[in-house]
Amino acid sequence: MLSRSAHRLLFLFFSALVAFALPLNEVGVSVGLIGLVVNWAFEWRYRKFFHSFQGARPLLFFLGIYCLVIVGLIFTADFSWALHDLRIKLPLLLVPIVFFSSDRLQEKELHLILLALIAGVFVGSVASMLVFWQVIPIELTSSRSISLFISHIRFALLICMAVAALVYLMRERYRTLPTILKVLGGLLVVWFVMFTFILQSITGMVIMVLLFTGFMVGRIRAISNPMYRLWAYSFFGAVILIGASMITKTISSYYTVEIVDPAIDTYTTANGRAYSKGLSSQERENGHYVDLFVCEEELEREWNRRGNLRYNEVGKDGFLVQYALKRFLTSKGLQKDSIGVWSLSKDEVCAIEKGVANVLDMSPFSIKGKIYRLVREVDLYNRGVDVGGASLAQRFVYWKLAAQIFSENWLVGVGTGDVKEAYKQKYIENPSLLEPKFQLRAHNQYITMFVTYGIFGGVFFLIALFYPIIALRAWKEPLVLAFAIILMLSMLNEDTLETHIGVSFAAFFYSVLFFGWLRQSKSLSKNVTDASR
Template structure:
């Protein structure tokens, strides 16, 4: 392995120093994807400077013009440039949107116009990326063990946890294969398998629904593919049993999560007249239908009594926000309700110190102390959707805010469907849509969190058709689908675009773009 590393990072006799710098810049770029927004920009800047310093412009431009897949992919940027013609917010269009999407043209142009890397260097790139992701998870684990991490999203210390989860899914499958190709030493291959198992565990701990869904779809796709294209009854039976086991597992999880959400326990009219043990009346808010594990949250509330009891056991004021920014009062209401308890002194006294600490840390359901992180995350999302459907209020919850943004985006799109609002006017479009649907969201400076809607708002249905066609023809012309890991990348992209706008994010764009270029332009051989 040492000799391989030395060969990769040493200047060969028949290459210029600029070719070595180009490779080092690529290494820096992919190592920065899970670790640093700033270094992504630095690596792209250094790569551009090196390209200019190398000269040979005519030869390099001709190399790019001879590469049809590269031209097709780079021309996506042109669609956004054309979208500036009818935009009104040039500051956002030039200063953010076009600048953020510049790698679509710039990185594609540099890679397509540069000389091909050696086989050893090509094989090294996925390993360097995998190691960067692996080190990031180890740093996240260190923070988890040494600091009080309340939200599992903090397990991604440098970039948005969803993008880290997407990278982890790719690396789980890519790293062992990359190690196997670069060295015949089985120790390294077995080490990569162990690392992939660790990353799988970390993905579950991270509890990103997008990442978990990407993993499930990848496994399902290849399981079905294995059934239909693999010869041999035994192998097919194993694949079918695997799918059935996965289906049963998903069903059990769904039943476990759905059971508390579908339960409805209505109070008895006579019991509602009862007093607390201290002789105080309960308040029953029949106008608020919110439930927790089937019980009404705002029934049987003795607020003053509960407040006094709470402040005797906690350093947090009852009306303050806890460690996660959630109001202690309502977290306590939900937690007590989840156990079927009333909101009074007697109920609070029955809680352990661990449960009091849980409420302080924003845990609103006693089941969250018993379930693994992925189940908790799924239950939270479903509860948010349930309450959104009941109340129509999206505030305070990520998914329900996105649901309002999706509705608003669609309303804005219907206003200007053909060409959209312009590349720079996406925020204005969202503001119009939120007003149109009478949304209660206070923060209007947000984007759709859906790549399809984002494109529709910027460049309309015509722009969406053009961009989709460009992506399709790039894949077809480059023959990138012959690489199994590019198929995984495509699955990750297709799953993510419904809850994210990866093309509008520096990390998401450069992650998807680099590996599209890697498998589409750089790796000629399978």
């Protein structure tokens, strides 16, 4: 039998492995989690663990999330998917128990885990930038393509967590850190923030802005001189206004459209050919109508001379070359004729052949282009146009179907494992909504829980998720509060608990921070101490 110190070293090793592997490798995460549980099982003190349950409400409430999954089996019809759900969410049951029944994490131990996360995120971000710089020759179709190891959305969450961890560590060790480490830490924060915007996960960008805002407000409030504090608030407010102005201007540019000349039907190309008559749709790019000034004859002939893909071809991602060409020319304010085609640069021709349909998207990392695409998606959805492939607008469809499913199963939900089948039936009933490859689930964890477990299960999930935050007064500890914000906001835009990396991130850091380190509740501290004797 291993000594207690050996078990503790293994506990810390596997914890650090999970933190390091989260941004890099699912297998590494699995090995780390299994190692934690096996090490805990072989440590003899686990037998006394059950004595510590009395009064441990935050833990019991959180474990209730997994119990909810088990109870949901009563109403399920698809047991194969239900068992998959039970397996995926197993970290929500086991990891909190391991951390709660182990000795409380000391500051140095917590720092080790956080440094492992920071190291993993740094390695992942460097690898991604090597793709961005084409040192690793992988074709970039969008900003998400540079996330090599895990979903770009989950990666963005981990980057936000790494930034929060870095700021926390620098704050805790600021007086003792050498100057060089302070500089490196600051540069690393800047690197992570910039990389988040390069990655262009809207969830990550929003969370990063909120974390930065909270940090700045906290720092400004700490300024003792009222005059300096006022100046700081004014400067920070100006920065926010500039950002808001950029967003507003981008939105306005979409809805501000050109005035159509009543005599437009008399216009001809430079070669004397007539343009197509009238507007067949209201589609527009950068304030210009796509269907105006189109000469199909010249457009097809000249494009076939310039491009490698034929005018009537379908690109490898399923887009029509002619459609992308028309939209791109429109976005530049060019007429869709021979002159327009030959006004394109070689890089622009290559971009069109990759499906780029707006000059703002020439760089897949353009923030302005990202905002514009989101505005366009909302507009297309409101006009009843097919929104397949539009990440934001698709979610409106998912949520609309979720509302229909919930209204039919509001009391107890569809049951564990049956959400996929419930959505499948709705897509069969509404075949025109999205193409099969875009027919996914809610992409909102809160909605998914209400659909799966009904009104009572959904409310219980919210209570179980938020109760430890309230009971342990997590808002008093900036690092814990930052994690809570990251986790809760991620669930608005993603089914965070439905993927291996997502649920592992949630279960692991919830356990580390709430049940392994925070433990401000007397009942928690007392019972864990008793169990360790």
